[in-house]
Amino acid sequence: MPELPEVETIRRDLEPLVSGRRIVAVEIDEATLPLLAGATTPIEMLRASLAGRTITGLGRRGKYLLFGLDDGRTFVAHLRMTGRLLWRDSEAPPEAYERGRIVLDDGHDLRWSDLRKFGTWRVMDNVTPLFEKLGPEPIDDDYSARYLRQAFKGREAAVKSVLLDQEKVAGLGNIYVDEALFEAGVRPESRAGALGDAAVKRLAVTTREVLLRGIEHRGASFRDYVDGQGNEGRQHMYVKVFRRTGKPCYTCGSEIQRTVVGGRATHYCPRCQRFPRRRSKPA
Ligand SMILES: [Zn+2]
The missing domain is CATH 3.20.190.10 (MutM-like, N-terminal)
Incomplete structure (x- = not known):
């Protein structure tokens, strides 16, 4: 998509x-x-x-x-x-x-x-x-760790689900959310409201970075996407977890896992991505 x-x-x-x-x-x-x-x-x-x-x-x-x-x-x-x-x-x-x-x-x-x-x-x-009805975009100037902390506050939902909610953050979909969570070291099922300050700060940075990199690589063509001239993008060649189930993590070598969060296929590294320390129960 x-x-x-x-x-x-x-x-x-x-x-x-x-x-x-x-x-x-x-x-x-x-x-x-x-x-x-x-x-x-x-x-x-x-x-x-x-x-x-x-x-x-x-x-x-x-x-x-x-x-x-x-x-x-x-x-x-x-x-x-x-x-x-x-x-x-x-x-x-x-x-x-x-x-x-x-x-x-x-x-x-x-x-x-x-x-x-x-x-x-x-x-x-x-x-x-x-x-x-749309939240700020991670590449906007008014998007920040402070904004994200506010959006996560008190939320029982999985952090991935909150990031996919266009009313909270606009523009992220399944590919870029999985990538941003990996780069921030955050397990997708973590309760949004339980994330610590450091994790929220990292997510504010990585959500922005994965989108900018996606633009630089002219989008990801896993299946249907082509650009305005009918050409495929290149971002799918650079993903670290999305649809890499069973393949070794580039960082630690563990097998990338697949699970379902909020009805969406979700990919993560079980070693590089952690639940919040204080409240380790998944959402
Ligand atoms: Zn890893």
Whole structure:
């Protein structure tokens, strides 16, 4: 599933290509439309909102891509599980699992391909309500150990679950959370509220670092993710625990273990990652 580094890579790729371009047409596969745009949105409404508009810029918040439109509205796209947004020559053959396309005025399309069809499109007058539900991003200036300590305070939930909660911390998903917990030496099942100061400080640093490294490596392509031009990222070659079950830890040689936390497959080193000392009971 695309997380912050993958969505940011797509944003950086597409921004210079789509900014200033006018949308000339919008095509969506009929069966996909209710899933993509909501059960009550007819295609005419999406077309009326997008066709004829000029894209003023491409932003991102959490895992949302935000296309600014020249009427002040915002086209908001979320890739969810298997969504892809690809910049293609209009003459290029259709993508695998192509569900829709946004035709631009320069002979290119933005192709929407989505195997599982969980992706979403919205045109919003005001994106503030969407943003209010999202916590700070670890790469933001207002993200800190102090903020994280506050978010963890009194929480019985596993630290991994709290870090995955987009309302607490935006942009982290399964891959980067497992990596950040490994680098901080924290067991994913630890009760968030029981973490000591030093562990919280380390997590504030590692959550930021793993995302920056993910961006530097243009995202992780374990399965479906590709960038805005259809190329794979490289971050999956640099992971230390994610999907390395049974392989030796690069630090201590112990076998990487797999467990399930909050319904999510979770990978960790049993030796390098510890429960909080005072309260050793897992969440
Ligand atoms: Zn280890």
